[in-house]
Amino acid sequence: MSxxxxxxxxxxxxxxxxxxxxxxxxxxATYFSTAASFFGPVRLVATVGEDFPAEHVRFxxxxxxxxxxxxxxxxxxxxxxxxxxxxxxxxxxxxxQLNVFGDFQPELPAAYRDSRYVFLGNIDPDLQRxxxxxxxxxxxxxxxxxxxxxxxxxxxxxKTLRRVDMLFVNDAEARQLAGEHxxxxxARRILGFGPRAVVIKRGEYGALFFAGDHVFSACAYPxxxxxxxxxxxxxxxxxxxxxxxxxGREAPDVLRRAIVTGSVLASFAVEQFSLDRxxxxxxxxxxxxxxxxLQLAHFDELEADLxxxxxx
Amino acid sequence: MSxxxxxxxxxxxxxxxxxxxxxxxxxxATYFSTAASFFGPVRLVATVGEDFPAEHVRFxxxxxxxxxxxxxxxxxxxxxxxxxxxxxxxxxxxxxQLNVFGDFQPELPAAYRDSRYVFLGNIDPDLQRxxxxxxxxxxxxxxxxxxxxxxxxxxxxxKTLRRVDMLFVNDAEARQLAGEHxxxxxARRILGFGPRAVVIKRGEYGALFFAGDHVFSACAYPxxxxxxxxxxxxxxxxxxxxxxxxxGREAPDVLRRAIVTGSVLASFAVEQFSLDRxxxxxxxxxxxxxxxxLQLAHFDELEADLxxxxxx
Numbered sequence: 001m002s003x004x005x006x007x008x009x010x011x012x013x014x015x016x017x018x019x020x021x022x023x024x025x026x027x028x029a030t031y032f033s034t035a036a037s038f039f040g041p042v043r044l045v046a047t048v049g050e051d052f053p054a055e056h057v058r059f060x061x062x063x064x065x066x067x068x069x070x071x072x073x074x075x076x077x078x079x080x081x082x083x084x085x086x087x088x089x090x091x092x093x094x095x096x097q098l099n100v101f102g103d104f105q106p107e108l109p110a111a112y113r114d115s116r117y118v119f120l121g122n123i124d125p126d127l128q129r130x131x132x133x134x135x136x137x138x139x140x141x142x143x144x145x146x147x148x149x150x151x152x153x154x155x156x157x158x159k160t161l162r163r164v165d166m167l168f169v170n171d172a173e174a175r176q177l178a179g180e181h182x183x184x185x186x187a188r189r190i191l192g193f194g195p196r197a198v199v200i201k202r203g204e205y206g207a208l209f210f211a212g213d214h215v216f217s218a219c220a221y222p223x224x225x226x227x228x229x230x231x232x233x234x235x236x237x238x239x240x241x242x243x244x245x246x247x248g249r250e251a252p253d254v255l256r257r258a259i260v261t262g263s264v265l266a267s268f269a270v271e272q273f274s275l276d277r278x279x280x281x282x283x284x285x286x287x288x289x290x291x292x293x294l295q296l297a298h299f300d301e302l303e304a305d306l307x308x309x310x311x312x
Numbered sequence: 313m314s315x316x317x318x319x320x321x322x323x324x325x326x327x328x329x330x331x332x333x334x335x336x337x338x339x340x341a342t343y344f345s346t347a348a349s350f351f352g353p354v355r356l357v358a359t360v361g362e363d364f365p366a367e368h369v370r371f372x373x374x375x376x377x378x379x380x381x382x383x384x385x386x387x388x389x390x391x392x393x394x395x396x397x398x399x400x401x402x403x404x405x406x407x408x409q410l411n412v413f414g415d416f417q418p419e420l421p422a423a424y425r426d427s428r429y430v431f432l433g434n435i436d437p438d439l440q441r442x443x444x445x446x447x448x449x450x451x452x453x454x455x456x457x458x459x460x461x462x463x464x465x466x467x468x469x470x471k472t473l474r475r476v477d478m479l480f481v482n483d484a485e486a487r488q489l490a491g492e493h494x495x496x497x498x499a500r501r502i503l504g505f506g507p508r509a510v511v512i513k514r515g516e517y518g519a520l521f522f523a524g525d526h527v528f529s530a531c532a533y534p535x536x537x538x539x540x541x542x543x544x545x546x547x548x549x550x551x552x553x554x555x556x557x558x559x560g561r562e563a564p565d566v567l568r569r570a571i572v573t574g575s576v577l578a579s580f581a582v583e584q585f586s587l588d589r590x591x592x593x594x595x596x597x598x599x600x601x602x603x604x605x606l607q608l609a610h611f612d613e614l615e616a617d618l619x620x621x622x623x624x
Contacts, residue, residue: 205518219609256610
């Protein structure tokens, strides 16, 4: 497999009802590539400043993340500061310091240009297309976005959407992008913008997948130990794309397993701060939680004679 | 089967973003018994005033709802006025006129006392126990409640919970009752209060079922046509209890099918105002949507060789 991700690498300061951490490893490309690394190598394109700790570089290297596309520049690393209230579904941004990420111009090393699977993390949609322009013949392209780009760069985002196979968004982003409150109608409208498929992430409630008339509803793993939701969406996308690239097919049953796998990776990611839980995660645990979800969501057909002899 | 419901019969005035209706048929016992009537007869205990239209009585009779327990008293029928904003998950109560429901003292006709399945709709927990006192040997008792009773009659509610097999609540009620934000922990605490099982209804997100260590996550049917959420919870409970009473067993697989059936009935109920959609619903449609949910939620096991040759 050849899976490419472009996105942010950040130093996050996070407050949740359960504690706080300062300047811990974060960023969309970091969560994505760590989650995807369970399924094979990942090629990363991102930028960090001079202050980026060497231990974080080692962490990614040791996971088989190809850092040929990691640019280290003069200046400070992107920093994000956020707070989660008891409703852990929504992040409240306290501070954003773009630093070297502010004028990030993603450049693909020559060896990356044959990448077949591409994940465009949540960056300026102009830059998302700039990355696509550098990939020769992608087989499956997915992208993420956020309210900021939907609002401020809508036309550019729509251009990007015409070139991707799948969009990952949350409920609120889907509604904003489609201008439609009902999530089913919103998904249909988004499919009209170009992507073959859209995944609507709903945090602790699971995810809905739409592709043509095909709909899949994945329940989330009911966590008693939700700790820090940062990176859940990118871990979801990483698990999804990692599984997809490993599988090499995009049949409906494969996409469904990819979504559940994404959900499993996200459920682990939020159990501890930063990448702490993904750092210790093992293949057996991924498989075990996937099996739990199979059990959790299983139900049988109705009895054939259920309504026999009843009126109506 | 012998399924008993006690609850309200109301004349509702409802505003949604899609329209409004004045003095239409509503109430927990009404939605419950209509939904349950697809699976067999239902015994109803409720009260209405002199102004209650004869056509509504006929509607229930024609569905096989036993009205021996329907008390008609001097005065006006219970009235509820509510509004739903674009977030259709939450009702904003504009006005409540208890009228004859205000001093409702449920009395079971002698013929109801052998009821085996009992649903205690959302009424004063003192009255819920008063009903239980009149049932000889119930096999399965479920109850509903709301923030008002959790707040103002907590001790009485806890007494009721010690006598029921299953509690139906929504997310917010579960959190309030348990004093715990995490829904998994909240469910566990509620099980400690007495019920063998708890269903946490999450509106458009589905439902979670907890019984001991057994957990089931049911996705909701993704509706493009959600119109009026009034009665969704009681239709859910009606579909659940109707199916359960029809089946005559409480094995885990039966309870799971009952939950999905409840979800199907709720999904139809909200497609139109009042009881309008349930009034025209057919067995084949219930079966059809159940099958759609089976498809919607289905995914396969992970490949046995998925992680072969990968590090970690």
